[in-house]
Amino acid sequence: MKIGELATRTGVSARAIRHYEKAGLLSAGRLLNGYRDFGDEAVAEVKHVVRMIRLGFSLEEIATFPACMFTGGAAVLCPVALQAHRDKLAEIELLIAELEERRDRLLATLKAAAQQSAEAARAASRTQEATGP
Amino acid sequence: MKIGELATRTGVSARAIRHYEKAGLLSAGRLLNGYRDFGDEAVAEVKHVVRMIRLGFSLEEIATFPACMFTGGAAVLCPVALQAHRDKLAEIELLIAELEERRDRLLATLKAAAQQSAEAARAASRTQEATGP
DNA sequence: CTAAACCTTGACGTCAGTGTCAAGGTCAAG
DNA sequence: CTTGACCTTGACACTGACGTCAAGGTTTAG
Structure with missing residues (x-):
């Protein structure tokens, strides 16, 4: 064809x-x-x-x-191909681990930001209390 | 500087x-x-x-x-940056999911190959039995 | 005969973050 | 003055799996 x-x-x-x-x-x-x-x-x-x-x-x-x-x-699968598959598997698992690390760092950043904004909100409410009723 | x-x-x-x-x-x-x-x-x-x-x-x-x-x-983090971080997080989690799929497919391939080679071994041993003692 | 549809090779474009070379200006020490 | 270290911009090289365009030959249906 x-x-x-x-x-x-x-x-x-x-x-x-x-x-x-x-x-x-x-x-x-x-x-x-x-x-x-x-x-x-x-x-x-x-x-x-x-x-x-x-x-x-x-x-x-x-x-x-x-x-x-x-x-x-x-x-x-012949032995060579078999080994190649195992190698690729290890490579992918390494990649996954790296991405999970990256994800965790991002989560930590977001968590820290959330905490900071919460503190800012508390500070703001305290300010409002002082000037409010 | x-x-x-x-x-x-x-x-x-x-x-x-x-x-x-x-x-x-x-x-x-x-x-x-x-x-x-x-x-x-x-x-x-x-x-x-x-x-x-x-x-x-x-x-x-x-x-x-x-x-x-x-x-x-x-x-x-200002709101824009915050959203960017969340988007990136989602993107990374998607990547991880894709890699995990790929890993699972690889594992399945390897498992199937192991099974096949086991069967081949059994067949060989049967052949040997027939021609052996 | 001609248009449409299919095939060929060759070569540049894409995405990202640099490395690296080119060709030259600047500046401080000897 | 010269050497060497440091700076400048510009532009090509690299990786990967193609997309896409160019410019052309072939085949088939009408």
Whole structure:
């Protein structure tokens, strides 16, 4: 099939598919007129690439995975891919931890601000008492 | 003080300080020779900018904060800044949720792979039984 | 024949925060 | 006067996954 059909069948833009091919994630034959010619398996491959991207892998990382990732139909993970997944998991957990730290700092800032504004309100009410009834 | 001193006193590169100034986060006078001339308060301002960046704000976001962020010495938050902090908090929590989803998908993938390899091992052992003793 | 739809490669734009080089002005010490 | 340290502006480099435009060849339906 040509790139347009692959694009519609996978929901990925033709531009992205060319990008994947240039990155070595996809292989395509060529028709006599130079058009890319993909086999049916390309649909699964593209979907697999999309899954990997959603898992947080970069194209470069995906490119380092050996052929075993595709020969197995995307369900079986060879040791290399397995380790890559574990590494990525650790990386994501680190990211989560960093974001949680950031969140906590923000919460602390907001809490301190709330306390300050409460004190300001008390001070204001005291002032009002003094000048009021 | 000139930019070099401000850089060493804040631990921020002179390049970054010029960038902050161009972004409108810092204001500096000029000496007769064209050199930037910062006041002592610039040290606190730069450190404040760094804190904001670490909280996840972009320079553009920081630039939208009104002067109240600096006049109070960085402890008092005006309503606008307060809302910005709340927005950023929500944004970060969304990011965390996305990462957790990604992590869970990764865990699921790894779990499935472990199960598959266990089954493969069982199948292998059965094969060995059949051909073995 | 022609317009529409599809394909090709190449290359710049995006977002953010700098690093880094270029080419030059300024200033203090020797 | 010279060297070296410090300052100036301007502009390109980098990361990543594409979007998008350019300029053109191919195919198909009418």
